[in-house]
Amino acid sequence: MTPSLTLQLIDTHAGGDVSRIVVGGIMPLPGATVRDQMHYLRDDADGLRRLLLEEPYGIPEMSVDLLVPASDPEAVVGYIIMEVMGYPIYSGSNTICTATAVLESGLVPKQEGRQNFKLESPAGLVQIEALVENGVVEAITCAGLPSYIDTYRDSIHVPTLGDVTYSVAYSGGFYALVDASELGFSLVREEERALADCAHRIVEAIQAERGFSHYTLGDVGPLPFLHFMGPVEQVADGYYRSRSTTYVHPGVICRSTTGTGTSARLALMHHEGRIQPGDRLETISLRETGFIGEFTGSHQEGPHRVVENTITGKSYVLAHSDIVVNCEDPMVECAGLHHILTAGQADSD
Template sequence: MSHELTLQLIDTHAGGDVSRIVFGGVDPLPGATVRQQMEYLENDADGLRKLLLNEPYGIPEMSVDLIVPACDPRAKMGYIIMEVMGYPIYSGSNTICTATALLEAGLIPKQEGKQRFMLESPAGLVQIEARVENGVVEAITCGGLPSYIDTHRASIHVPSVGDVTYSIAYSGGFYALVDATELGFALTRAEESQLAKCAHAIVEAIQTRTGFSHYTLGDVGPLPFLHFMGPVDQIADDFYRSRSATYVHPGVICRSTTGTGTSARLALMHHEGLIKPGDRLETVSLRNTGFIGEFVSSREAGRYQVVENNITGKGFVLARSEIVVNCSDMLVDCDSVHHILSTRHG
């Protein structure tokens, strides 16, 4: 008898950001909500995240989304997001990839035209609208988290960079928003390594100065994201476009502009009186891929103006595979993951 640990995967990308969707091989997790199941992984089984984002199976620039049964009966499925920085409670690109994978794998049956359903993320229920043409998922629109500006145009001195003006938005995580032009960047792919070094220094400096607290969630950890903003071009009365780049601490420039980064931009544009409900912003990445954010409405929450928004993008299936987790491999650490992996006897 042999005991083999395997994981069933669908690798996807949206805007260039690769999301590895895990849909088989993990035992049911404890927790009455997807958020509680995420917290169990974070505290008691973080080996799954490390296993799939590090050698020999993956790289830190990827993300992982674990498919779990929905706890809320209104949702079709649940999913838990894992990244190099830990466990974000929400991500636009990961949501687009997860919805695409569920449809393309038949775990949620496709319907030609537009179909709507809900998924349960650690942040709660997410409304999904899929556009299916000739049997292909051509676009996913997902609700962005309510976003707001916490800090507007503060200044900090950053060693090796100089004086930096930044704003802080919350859009599923806290983002430092900085003007790329002020820092000498044109947001081209050739600048990727320099953007990462610059962002690392800025985030480290801001983390040293202060922490940030969500008005209902409280302390959600140290600042994890920075978004470089290029100039905004008005393409039509209700449509804008801007080159952008999102950094995840430590050290990763995302391939896409990210959904939460786009939501953060909408919050800042609303705060500065630059957009109205119904307006859309396309953020364009270093690889010329894009997401479209729509400013739906705003409301007051304490001292904040909270922006309701949607994010639209397209996901692509890259591979369907099964990986073998070999705990005798010196590159594989099974200590904090073997207890949640299903064992197949053969």
């Protein structure tokens, strides 16, 4: 008989985006840093991502976060982010979910009030502030990656859509930013399929025409994200709100507005001179959930004015579960997975 192979998960969501936190069942990965371990998963063990984001175990709209030992002694744990587009080095919603799972699992004991600790993402150390009230994690604030505008109000011809004006921000990945109203959208849930189709066409056109290079990371692959921007309204002094929708190529409309999407919006608002340090932007999703981004400062990095920011949101625990991996199931593809499972190692040779 094939031995039982299981993965231990904590399923969570932030703003509607489900993040599956893998807390057990995977062998230690080679690599001196969390980034190195991410590269190993991407290049030699992509089966874990595909297993948990494809039928029968999952759907592409989910994300996966694998807990791994941190290489930086300041961090309590590391985490590797997996999505339908691959392996982003950072994600706000995944960080909020991972930090919540770390607290709910007891890896970091909960303390009433505000407590601080650090996680290690593939992008490096992430400062976490958790708000705990009556034993419940009510909010997570995480540092967003330094974000900047790469391209401002360029134009591209998109078949069936015509000429589309877009900007490009980097906030953990490259984002095309487009005005929703210019494309005929109000950003309501009934538009979800049409938004996905429209974004797919725009991203395909941009990818075919040009690539993007980060000022320190270099080439990070084709542009994977598009963010639809609704009108910005000022609801209080230094506090703004905007309906927003993030698309992940290929084909996924995020349930939340996403942390990196919100960081990208802050970078654009700063570029246009519309916000000051301390100002906040609340982005509202198709499902009426929200994240709050705060513009905390800026500095010069080479040719770019880089925005420092934080993202605040709440994550909910959905389930603690064991996933039974049955490689004899014709719907289960175990290629790229056997060699990292903690059980059945000898049988896979």
